[in-house]
Structure formats: structure tokens, C-alpha cells
Amino acid sequence: MYQLSTTTALLLMAAFYGLTFLLSLSIKQKKENVDGYMVSNNDVGFGISAASMTATWVWAASLYAAASSGYKYGLSGALHYGFWGALMILFIYPFGRRFRELAPRAHTLAEIMHGRHGRASQMILAGSNLLGSSISLMVNFTAAGALVAVLTPLSFIHGVLIAGGGVLAYTIWSGFRSSLLTDYAQLMAMVAAAVIIVPWIFFTLGGPRLFEEGLPQLTAEQASFWSKSAILEQGAPYFVAVLAYAIGNQTIAQRLFAVKEELIKPTFITATIGYGTIVIGLGMLGLIALLAGLEPMGGDLNNLIPQMAGTYLPPFVIGLFFIMIIGALSSTADSDLSALSSIVMTDIYGKNLARGRPNPKLMLWIGRLTMVVATLVAVIFASLKLDILSMLIFVGALWGAIVFPVITSLYWDRVTNTAFTSAVIVAFALFLVTRFELLSLQGAFAVLTELLASVGGGVVIGLMAFGFLGKVAGLTAGTVVGLVLIPFMVGFLRDYPVLLSSLVAYGASAIVTVAISLTSNKRFDFDQLAERIGAFQTGDAAPADANRDQPVVTNQGSNTKCPVSV
Amino acid sequence: MSSLGLTAYVLIWPAAAAVVMGVLTAGVVRDIRDARSNGKELV
Numbered sequence: 001m002y003q004l005s006t007t008t009a010l011l012l013m014a015a016f017y018g019l020t021f022l023l024s025l026s027i028k029q030k031k032e033n034v035d036g037y038m039v040s041n042n043d044v045g046f047g048i049s050a051a052s053m054t055a056t057w058v059w060a061a062s063l064y065a066a067a068s069s070g071y072k073y074g075l076s077g078a079l080h081y082g083f084w085g086a087l088m089i090l091f092i093y094p095f096g097r098r099f100r101e102l103a104p105r106a107h108t109l110a111e112i113m114h115g116r117h118g119r120a121s122q123m124i125l126a127g128s129n130l131l132g133s134s135i136s137l138m139v140n141f142t143a144a145g146a147l148v149a150v151l152t153p154l155s156f157i158h159g160v161l162i163a164g165g166g167v168l169a170y171t172i173w174s175g176f177r178s179s180l181l182t183d184y185a186q187l188m189a190m191v192a193a194a195v196i197i198v199p200w201i202f203f204t205l206g207g208p209r210l211f212e213e214g215l216p217q218l219t220a221e222q223a224s225f226w227s228k229s230a231i232l233e234q235g236a237p238y239f240v241a242v243l244a245y246a247i248g249n250q251t252i253a254q255r256l257f258a259v260k261e262e263l264i265k266p267t268f269i270t271a272t273i274g275y276g277t278i279v280i281g282l283g284m285l286g287l288i289a290l291l292a293g294l295e296p297m298g299g300d301l302n303n304l305i306p307q308m309a310g311t312y313l314p315p316f317v318i319g320l321f322f323i324m325i326i327g328a329l330s331s332t333a334d335s336d337l338s339a340l341s342s343i344v345m346t347d348i349y350g351k352n353l354a355r356g357r358p359n360p361k362l363m364l365w366i367g368r369l370t371m372v373v374a375t376l377v378a379v380i381f382a383s384l385k386l387d388i389l390s391m392l393i394f395v396g397a398l399w400g401a402i403v404f405p406v407i408t409s410l411y412w413d414r415v416t417n418t419a420f421t422s423a424v425i426v427a428f429a430l431f432l433v434t435r436f437e438l439l440s441l442q443g444a445f446a447v448l449t450e451l452l453a454s455v456g457g458g459v460v461i462g463l464m465a466f467g468f469l470g471k472v473a474g475l476t477a478g479t480v481v482g483l484v485l486i487p488f489m490v491g492f493l494r495d496y497p498v499l500l501s502s503l504v505a506y507g508a509s510a511i512v513t514v515a516i517s518l519t520s521n522k523r524f525d526f527d528q529l530a531e532r533i534g535a536f537q538t539g540d541a542a543p544a545d546a547n548r549d550q551p552v553v554t555n556q557g558s559n560t561k562c563p564v565s566v
Numbered sequence: 567m568s569s570l571g572l573t574a575y576v577l578i579w580p581a582a583a584a585v586v587m588g589v590l591t592a593g594v595v596r597d598i599r600d601a602r603s604n605g606k607e608l609v
Contacts, residue, residue: 046593054590188591
């Protein structure tokens, strides 16, 4: 297998990070505005926003995982990864428009929860966001290490350190604005490589002849577009996670608050198509490898793409491929750094330590310090090569448990802080018990979890229908799907604990949220959100009164506003 | 499905990605032009 020389690899990375750094210097301001540092000017255009959304959502792991899925499940494999991943972006936009309408000057979704419920709900969401972005950062640096180790004579640690230093250098001064600006260039590197590499390898390995010779060697499931294994093991769990990953991801929320409000829809639709075409396209490399009878190096499917690049591409195109992966991981890593700094600036410092009256200068430095600490921690953990998959499972479950409480909190005025926190705790506990089979999935317990999972299935479909078609369609679709699923789920789903546990988290959180909320007679006034969530640094720079952070609820049947301390 | 159909299935994604690249590039050029003509910052 061909490897780039040390000099070439170092020059390529120096050129990539050097040019990106120079690009970020073009927007550097002497006195950076803290709101701009987190969400830009709330007025970003379509091209920059859509490119940034796509670049952020395509991370190194998604390229590797799509190819792994193509290799494992054959014809439908890449679709069952990329298609559902793309839909994550699409399904969030109707809810995103609501978030933006309620709190146009918000910086994080957790900040909106603070305005809606108070500290407990905010910190649950902020904590899950912090964990998720930290893991994502670590995964991206790990991918850099693995890429460098496979394609160059340099070591894994070299790759991790160069990526960590490079990303931090261009992101630290202007934060989210740097991330937005550099994403377009990084995305173009990814797209150009996908456009060149996939056809190149396909025709190098024989083109259409590959199907004539390779297809008969596949299993019946791999040769089918309707593989049951691909649907149940890859597609369905991913489909269930669609809303969870979109809601739980601060990187998406930031772009949602940055883009011009009227451009949210076209931006998200374009990013959906962009993500789908790039990821499914590169996932085809896994199918090509399967058809060609290629064995992944060391039995590790993550080696498939670098291995194919090193084996079948000429040196120049390998260099292009190298930059593509560095671009993919860097665009997500800079978004993670911006997300982490925004959460610490807004949710930990701004809303809690400073009680809504932050010092903008100090806030900015807290954001920058967060980036430095996050990079150091991610580099150290990436070097330890920890089991990232099990960490992702925890975060995914936590996000699955918060989807229903978060969405209903912003549409239904009866949802309370107690309902929100109880729902998340119960759902996450049930997820752990089910996913790791702490109680045996047999008998009455198995039936109970399958019934909860049926409710969860109804919740997922109901929320999606609600987002696009409204309340009646959502309630109808959710109820019908939940009821229809019961006879299929009971006695069957216990054999698929990954899917079962994810659906249990949705079902349990929905039941607890609704049950507790119905016991409350208080109503929340949504107009309060926009008043309570504003810019941290405006022209007059004066924070609103000290009570701006106190959630305000109105008692039903009374117009008296009552501040509630949580 | 025939080999030709499957070939199209493999190659349609990079082709579609190229179209998206064109749309995004046009969008970014428009964003830069608008920012310049309005005297605003791009991001």
C-alpha cells in the first residue's frame, strides 16, 4: 500500500491548517463581540449557512461508518447510514423554526430551557451537549491519528497533536465565526474528493464488470436492496436516533440561530441533500470493496477507506483524499470547539455563575479558555484510544430521553420543570436497564419494555408528523403507529436490545412528561422567552433586570405573573 | 437490476454531490456580494 512521505504529509497539513488560519484572520476583530463569537450576527446568508451545516454534519466517522455499512450490508448498506443521517438535518428544521421564533437571540438550546423551566432542565441539556461535543471532538482527533498512521510514516500521536493544534489555532480568536467561514473551503475539499475518488476507484476495479463478477459472491441479504439485517441492525436504530442527535447537538442549534430566519428551510434542505450525497457516495466505497473481495486491514472496517485510497489511487489523488479527511474532521472539530465554548459561556457562566449579568470581556476569555482545555482533554483521551462507541451509546440514549421533553416544552404550556427532569431521569434509567440487560429481557419485563418501545415508535413518528403537518396529524400518526406496532414488537424486539432500548427511552420520557404535566394547572407564557433570552453584549450592553432569568409562569385563570425559583 | 443500473446507483451520488457543490458555491458568491454591497460582515 502506498504511503505519503513524511515531508509531503507535513507539507499538506501545514498548507491546510495554514490557509485555514489565514482565512480566519480575515474576520478577526480587535474587540470580538461575545454574541458574534457564539452565533455570528443572526443574519448569515444561504450559501455560508448551508455549506457550514453540511460540513459540520459530515465528520470523519460518518465517512468511515458509511463505508463499513456498505461493506457489511452490501447494496443497501450505505443508504441505511447516509439516508437517515441526512434526514436528521431535515427533521429538525420545523422545530428549529419554532425555537428561533420563540427565542431569536438565543445562543444555545439549553439557554432556552433555562428560560422555559429553570436551571435543572437547562443543565441536563447543557451537560448532554457538553458530553456529546467532547466525545465528538475526541473522535475527530482519533480519526486524524488513525489517518496519519495508515497513510504516512508518522505516528498516531503525531496526527492527533497536529489536528488538535491546527483546529485550535484557527478557531480560538473568532470562535463560531471562524468555524462558519472555514467550513465552505473544507466542504469543497470533501466534495471534490468524493466526486473524483469514488468513480476513480470504481473504474480502476473494473467498472460495471465488478457487478457481474462480484454480485454472485454476495449473500442474498447483501445483494438485496431490502435486506432485513441492514434495516434492523443499521437503518432502524439510526432512524430512531434521527431526532435525538439533531436535538441534542449544539453545533446544529448554533447554525440555526446564526442563519437569516427566512432562510432556515432552504438551508436545512440543501444541507440534507449535501450530506446525503457525500456520505452515501463515499459509503459506496464499502460496496465496491465488498464486490472486489477486499479484506479490511487487520479486520478493522475503519481501515477500508484509507486502505482503498492507498491501494488504488495515484499519489496525487491520495494527497487529495488525505486533505478530504482532514477537512471533514477539522470542520466538525472546530464546530465542537465553538459549541463547547458557547455552552460554557452561556449556560455555565452567563446564566448561572454571572446570574444573567456577565462581563462580556471575561465571558470571551472563558470561551477561549474552554477551547484550550477541551482541545487538551480531547487530545489526551484520543491518545488513550478509549472505547468511543460505548460513550456514544450513553450520549445517544441521553439525547433520546430529552427529545420529547424538549420539543413539548416549547409547544405545550403545561410542561413543568419537574415533568422535564423526571422524564429524562426515568427514561435514561430504563434505557440503561434495557440496553445492558441489567434485568433479563424475558417474561413480564420484556413485554413491558416492548410496550414502552411501541409507544416510543409512535412518539418518533408522531413528532416527525407534528413537525411537518401539525398537531392533529402528529397525534393521529403517533397513536396509530404506536397501536399498530404493539403486536409486531411484543415477543420480537427483545432480540434487538439496541433498537429496543432507544425506543424505550422515547416511550418512557413521553409517558412521564405527559403524566406529570397533566397534574399541573399552571400555564407558561411563551412570549416571556424572547424577553428573557437576549444578547449578552448589545449597544447599550445593559442586561435586563435581575429577574430576567427567573422563569415566569401564570396561574390558570389568573393574570398574575409569578416568578418561580427552580 | 442490471450492471448498468447498479453502475448508475454507485455513480449518481458523486454526480449529485457535484451539483450540490455548484449550488453552494453560487450561494456563497451571492452571500459575499450581498455583504459587500450592504457594507456588512459576511459572518
